[in-house]
Amino acid sequence: MQFKLVFTPSGGVRIVRIRRRRRRTLPDTPEVAELRKAARDYLPGRLAELASEHGFSYNSVRIKHNVSNWGSCSAKGNINLNLNLMRLPEELRDYVMLHELCHLKQLNHGPEFHALLESVCPGHRELQKQLRNYRLI
Numbered sequence: 001m002q003f004k005l006v007f008t009p010s011g012g013v014r015i016v017r018i019r020r021r022r023r024r025t026l027p028d029t030p031e032v033a034e035l036r037k038a039a040r041d042y043l044p045g046r047l048a049e050l051a052s053e054h055g056f057s058y059n060s061v062r063i064k065h066n067v068s069n070w071g072s073c074s075a076k077g078n079i080n081l082n083l084n085l086m087r088l089p090e091e092l093r094d095y096v097m098l099h100e101l102c103h104l105k106q107l108n109h110g111p112e113f114h115a116l117l118e119s120v121c122p123g124h125r126e127l128q129k130q131l132r133n134y135r136l137i
Ligand SMILES: [Zn+2]
Pocket: 099, 103, 108, 109
């Protein structure tokens, strides 16, 4: 916590805590707003479909806009999906969602994780490579 001295008009001095005004997220550009809407309409339903098809159960799903990952999965079974997934071809979108679902059982990228992912998403290594051709916006 940081403080500053404020000299009041009446000649007094006050110690005031400095509040950080950093925004946690930037406002959406029109393009991002459109992606967010499409992502909210589509991704939770598709994730539920893939999960029931392959026998996974997760706790929650949230749509995120960040520049560091396409998706993530916590130890508590909370899945985050990047709204940028809506810019991908369907098979890559599914690959990312299946990847995160597999983390419900394997919270790492070890051999067992890849074996599990291959069983639900055959050819996933190739899809993983293709994903590198796309950038997050
Ligand atoms: Zn992963």
